[in-house]
Amino acid sequence: MKNAIIFGVTGQDGSHLADLLLEKNYKVIGVQRRSSNPSSQRINHLSNNGNFSLVEGDITDSHSVLNVFRGIDHVDEIYNLAAQSHVATSFKQPGLTWDITGKGCMNILQVMVEEGMFGARFYQASSSEMFGSSYSVSRDGVKYQDEDTKFLPQSPYAISKCAAHYAVRLFRQAYDLHASAGILFNHEGPRRGDNFVTKKITNWVVDFVVWLRDNLLAIEDLIYDTDYIYGKTLTQKFPKLKLGNLDAYRDWGYAGDYVNAMWLMLQQEQPDDYVICTGKTYTIREFLDGAFNYVNINNWSNFVSLDQSLYRPAEVEYLRGNCDKAKNKLGWEPKYNLDMLISLMIDSGLNDKLQNYARHI
Ligand code: NAP
Ligand code: G4F
Numbered sequence: 001m002k003n004a005i006i007f008g009v010t011g012q013d014g015s016h017l018a019d020l021l022l023e024k025n026y027k028v029i030g031v032q033r034r035s036s037n038p039s040s041q042r043i044n045h046l047s048n049n050g051n052f053s054l055v056e057g058d059i060t061d062s063h064s065v066l067n068v069f070r071g072i073d074h075v076d077e078i079y080n081l082a083a084q085s086h087v088a089t090s091f092k093q094p095g096l097t098w099d100i101t102g103k104g105c106m107n108i109l110q111v112m113v114e115e116g117m118f119g120a121r122f123y124q125a126s127s128s129e130m131f132g133s134s135y136s137v138s139r140d141g142v143k144y145q146d147e148d149t150k151f152l153p154q155s156p157y158a159i160s161k162c163a164a165h166y167a168v169r170l171f172r173q174a175y176d177l178h179a180s181a182g183i184l185f186n187h188e189g190p191r192r193g194d195n196f197v198t199k200k201i202t203n204w205v206v207d208f209v210v211w212l213r214d215n216l217l218a219i220e221d222l223i224y225d226t227d228y229i230y231g232k233t234l235t236q237k238f239p240k241l242k243l244g245n246l247d248a249y250r251d252w253g254y255a256g257d258y259v260n261a262m263w264l265m266l267q268q269e270q271p272d273d274y275v276i277c278t279g280k281t282y283t284i285r286e287f288l289d290g291a292f293n294y295v296n297i298n299n300w301s302n303f304v305s306l307d308q309s310l311y312r313p314a315e316v317e318y319l320r321g322n323c324d325k326a327k328n329k330l331g332w333e334p335k336y337n338l339d340m341l342i343s344l345m346i347d348s349g350l351n352d353k354l355q356n357y358a359r360h361i
Helices: 012-023 062-070 087-092 094-114 156-175 197-214 255-266 284-294 324-330 338-360
Strands: 003-007 027-032 052-056 077-080 121-127 178-184 228-230 237-239 241-243 273-276 304-306
Touching (some): 077 255, 094 121, 121 156, 197 237, 255 273
Parallel strands (some): 003 027, 121 178, 178 273
Antiparallel strands (some): 228 237
16 A cells, blocks of 8 residues: 655645545655634545544644654655745735745655655646646647746745746755656636635626525616625625735646646656646636626626725736656646536536525534
8 A cells, every 4th residue: 555645635626636645555645734714625525534644733844844754654656735825915924934834845855855755756736837838839820838838926926836837857966866747727626725816706707696696686686886786675795805916827727637737747667747737728808707797697797896905916927737758757737617617607506505594403
């Protein structure tokens, strides 16, 4: 039986990766940082699985990383998914973001070397944010990013990810570590954190549909001001969806697909870096079109208000990946397109709400 350690197991990807590895009959040790309240909601379903366990640890503290490794007999695979992963937050907390997202990766690599863990394989969660404002152009004029596109990071988060990415390359060359980096484009799903744009939109749509139903309202009944939507009685009041820049392009895939690519990278004889993406790109406006259309609302303009405080000091305007290398070498392909992703997120949100209703009847 193989052993794997997941740093960042309580996050969106960590929870999907734990599911995948347990299905593959791994023993999985998840590293969870101390918090005053439980952070286990995404992995609660694994609490009775005998092959899954949690240890406390924090990647900003190399002693803590050392303790995690020394507490385990044998490790085959180490996945570093831990990060301060919110780009807007990184402008407000650049030092913390650096310590976790940049230095944290270096801490793990350095402890691996000092402990002589050369038999273990390492995965680093690199990001398409590292490309920032950079892109390549194909012969037919299409802008894209792949493994050869240069990095021009646009946020403290992206700078930290670049540092970690270069650390992986260095440790691979200098110490012959089997260390790979997946340059993953945005990936989403029902387990996505609430303050990322896709989840913020789909959560709002779910809550709005439930509010209409509870108040027996139709779209024709509604009245609008700058911040709120009102029903016929005016006491029925719902806040508009506040968003920032709607014109950025993102290449959005499904997180459940992407963790399989992480695992495939560590099954290769040679470590390497791979772009993982769908190859399609859409603006936030187009995501809004898809999400509102899914619940039969064909114009979202009355429901959304722009909030200047949600614009970032610098933006990544255009992301569209090319994952030919992953397709050819790993045999990996995305299974979800944008429509499937939107329906998955909204249906899951509605199911959760209905189950909550049922519990209270
Ligand atoms: P996420 O949901 O924000 O999860 C981040 C995880 O890191 C959480 O488990 C968090 O723990 C943990 N963590 C934070 N600080 C830590 C520390 N000091 N020590 C130990 N653990 C710590 O992120 P995600 O969407 O799953 O993404 C996984 C990784 O892929 C991240 O590194 C992210 O930057 C990268 N990435 C994500 C995407 C994407 O679109 N999702 C794309 C490219 C790259 P708590 O639960 O306690 O907060
Ligand atoms: O959903 P987002 O916050 O994701 P972002 O910044 O692309 O970062 C995500 O993907 C990266 C991979 O490319 C990961 F490395 C990173 O960890 C994270 O998972 O924002 C997407 C876009 C941005 O252009 C942002 O300006 O949506 C725009 N946006 C507009 N209104 C908003 C909002 N983003 C958020 N979070 N909240 C808004 O209200």
